[in-house]
Amino acid sequence: MSGAAEGRPSGSDGISGGGWTGAVQRRAVRAFPPDKLLPTTQPEYVASWIYVFGVLTLSSLVVVVTTGCVLALFGPAWWHVSDTGRYINSLHLWSVELFMFAMVIHLWGKFFMAAWRGRRALTWITGAIVFLASIGAAFTGYLVQQNFDSQWIADQAKDGLNSVGIGAWFNVLDFGQMFMWHIVLLPLAVVVLVVWHVLLVRLRGVVPPIGATTAEAVPGAGGSEEPA
Numbered sequence: 540m541s542g543a544a545e546g547r548p549s550g551s552d553g554i555s556g557g558g559w560t561g562a563v564q565r566r567a568v569r570a571f572p573p574d575k576l577l578p579t580t581q582p583e584y585v586a587s588w589i590y591v592f593g594v595l596t597l598s599s600l601v602v603v604v605t606t607g608c609v610l611a612l613f614g615p616a617w618w619h620v621s622d623t624g625r626y627i628n629s630l631h632l633w634s635v636e637l638f639m640f641a642m643v644i645h646l647w648g649k650f651f652m653a654a655w656r657g658r659r660a661l662t663w664i665t666g667a668i669v670f671l672a673s674i675g676a677a678f679t680g681y682l683v684q685q686n687f688d689s690q691w692i693a694d695q696a697k698d699g700l701n702s703v704g705i706g707a708w709f710n711v712l713d714f715g716q717m718f719m720w721h722i723v724l725l726p727l728a729v730v731v732l733v734v735w736h737v738l739l740v741r742l743r744g745v746v747p748p749i750g751a752t753t754a755e756a757v758p759g760a761g762g763s764e765e766p767a
C-alpha cells in the first residue's frame with residue numbers, strides 16, 4: 540500500500556494520493572495556506588493598541604470556557620457552598636466582563652477602521668454575529684446563577700420574551716433549559732463562530748489602517764494597500 544502511494548504523482552501543493560481524503564487535504568491547503576495560518580511576521584501597524592483587543596477577547600474567552608466547564612461539571616451546589624467553587628465562579632464572572640469589554644472595543648475599533656475593506660466583509664459579519672451570540676450567552680448565564688438577581692432578571696424578562704412570541708420555547712423560568720442554552724448551545728455557537736472568524740482573519744490578514752502605505756500593510760511586498 541505504501542509503495543502504491545509513493546508511485547502516485549503529487550500535486551502542485553505537494554499532497555499526493557487520491558480519494559476524498561486527498562481532495563479534502565488539497566482544498567484545505569488551498570483555502571488556508573500554512574504560511575497564512577501561522578505567519579512568522581506581522582505588519583508594523585499591528586503593534587498599535589487597537590489591535591490588542593482582538594487578542595484580549597480571545598484570551599478572556601479561553602478563561603471563560605475553561606472556568607465554565609469546571610462550574611458545569613461540579614454544579615450549582617458547589618459554586619454556592621465551596622470556597623473554591625465561589626472563587627471559580629468569580630473568575631468566570633470577571634472573565635466574562637473582560638471578554639465583553641474587550642469585544643465591544645474591538646468591534647467599535649474595527650467599525651471605525653472600516654474593517655470590511657479588502658474582501659473582509661465576511662470577517663466583519665462573523666465578528667458581529669459573535670457579539671450577538673455572546674449577549675445571549677451572558678443573559679442565560681445571569682439566569683442560571685440561582686440567586687435573587689437571577690430570579691428578578693428571569694421574572695422581568697419573561698414578559699418581554701412572551702410579547703415577541705418566543706417565550707413558548709425559550710422559557711427563562713425553566714432553569715434546566717437555560718442551563719443547557721448557557722453551557723452547550725450558545726457557547727458552541729460562539730466558539731465555532733470565533734474559530735471561523737480567526738481563520739478568516741488569518742486568510743485575509745488584519746485590516747490595515749485607512750491610508751496605510753503598501754510597505755506598512757504588507758512588509759516586503761508590492762501592490763496596493765489591500766491584500767488580495
